[in-house]
Amino acid sequence: MHETREPEKALLVGVRVKGRRGGWTLEGSLDELEQLARTAGAQVVGRLSQHLVRPSSRFYMGEGKLSEAVDLIESTGYNMLICDDELSLVQGRNLELALGLKVIDRTALILDIFARRARTREGQLQVELAQHQYMLPRLAGRWPHLERLGAGIGTRGPGESQLETDRRLIRRRIHGLTHLLENVRLQRSLHRQRRQREGLPVVSLVGYTNAGKSTLFNALCRSDAFVENKLFATLDPTTRRLHLPSGISALASDTVGFIQKLPPSIIAAFHATLEELEDSAVLLHVVDITHPLAPLQFSAVENTLMELGVSDKPRVMVLNKVDLLTDRQFTQARLADSIAVSALTGRGLDVLRLRLAANLRDYNENPW
Numbered sequence: 001m002h003e004t005r006e007p008e009k010a011l012l013v014g015v016r017v018k019g020r021r022g023g024w025t026l027e028g029s030l031d032e033l034e035q036l037a038r039t040a041g042a043q044v045v046g047r048l049s050q051h052l053v054r055p056s057s058r059f060y061m062g063e064g065k066l067s068e069a070v071d072l073i074e075s076t077g078y079n080m081l082i083c084d085d086e087l088s089l090v091q092g093r094n095l096e097l098a099l100g101l102k103v104i105d106r107t108a109l110i111l112d113i114f115a116r117r118a119r120t121r122e123g124q125l126q127v128e129l130a131q132h133q134y135m136l137p138r139l140a141g142r143w144p145h146l147e148r149l150g151a152g153i154g155t156r157g158p159g160e161s162q163l164e165t166d167r168r169l170i171r172r173r174i175h176g177l178t179h180l181l182e183n184v185r186l187q188r189s190l191h192r193q194r195r196q197r198e199g200l201p202v203v204s205l206v207g208y209t210n211a212g213k214s215t216l217f218n219a220l221c222r223s224d225a226f227v228e229n230k231l232f233a234t235l236d237p238t239t240r241r242l243h244l245p246s247g248i249s250a251l252a253s254d255t256v257g258f259i260q261k262l263p264p265s266i267i268a269a270f271h272a273t274l275e276e277l278e279d280s281a282v283l284l285h286v287v288d289i290t291h292p293l294a295p296l297q298f299s300a301v302e303n304t305l306m307e308l309g310v311s312d313k314p315r316v317m318v319l320n321k322v323d324l325l326t327d328r329q330f331t332q333a334r335l336a337d338s339i340a341v342s343a344l345t346g347r348g349l350d351v352l353r354l355r356l357a358a359n360l361r362d363y364n365e366n367p368w
Helices: 026-039 063-076 089-099 106-117 121-142 144-149 158-198 213-221 264-269 271-279 294-307 327-333 349-365
Strands: 009-017 043-052 080-083 102-105 202-207 238-243 249-254 282-288 315-320 338-340
Touching: 009 026, 009 063, 026 043, 026 106, 043 063, 063 089, 080 089, 080 106, 089 102, 089 121, 102 106, 106 121, 106 264, 121 158, 121 264, 121 271, 158 271, 202 213, 202 271, 202 294, 213 238, 213 249, 213 282, 213 315, 213 349, 264 271, 282 294, 282 349, 315 349, 338 349
Parallel strands: 009 043, 009 080, 080 102, 202 249, 202 282, 282 315, 315 338
Antiparallel strands: 238 249
16 A cells, blocks of 8 residues: 655745836735635645845855754644745755755745656656756755855865765766757757648637636637646647638647746746647637736746747737626626636637637738
């Protein structure tokens, strides 16, 4: 029999820079961090938040808040600290020494979820590349005794050799993964060229994680792609044929969901997959209209599309999950030039298909 492991108990910590206007509230960002932690299998037992002029270069949080975190170890029993921003090597190491337990940041948490979700060989390669790129500058934290000893006589030995060996092995693995993913990019390029010769335009579904993209993808394509009510439930891209009114055919592609504070290393590692967006005829931006932070999620996706260089692509904005709204809420939430749908019940899908057909007719007439 397999022993059932107890979930790790996590304390969440977030820091908000004073004077920063607009964007996510600290509580909203911590709510999302809690969702990420639960998706990774952790039990969240508490949270700490703090407004600072700038995050502490030593501990991320202020020393007074750090004392609170120490006191909470006994009262909550937490054995893992999760910070809502990416930590430097110094911040992470100092926190682990001060608390005597595991400390991870938002990036490491997302990478852990990605590692769990990757099913295809391509997805696994992309996640591994992102993990190694994240780990390389933090390797010295695994050998803190070297820095305590200092340089000179008595410091050269197996520890230092091991550190350099680890760095060399990781750099070699990063090089190998980059080469393998370059082959993936070439294969995807050949697939795109073949689709262009066949005259099949691509409709790519983009959106914030858990906006319902995969459910909408299944409804439009009569497909059975994996769906789960969790963040980053779908990691590997899926492509199916899409039949639209007036006999128009296209390919629909379901892509990885985006999230605020998405680390550049992850975007870089998934470049082979996200490159598909460059050749899309239309981007279907799916928004969870029921989410209290829907406008901020929308902006986070649009900013990521801008970083990827595809912000000029034609867009159809889809307000999903309207079956969960009252008529009054729907009226208040309605946005101009958007299409309201329920991927779950099918409401509004006919209107969406007509809009897509119209967009693709324009694309076929002016593909460039």
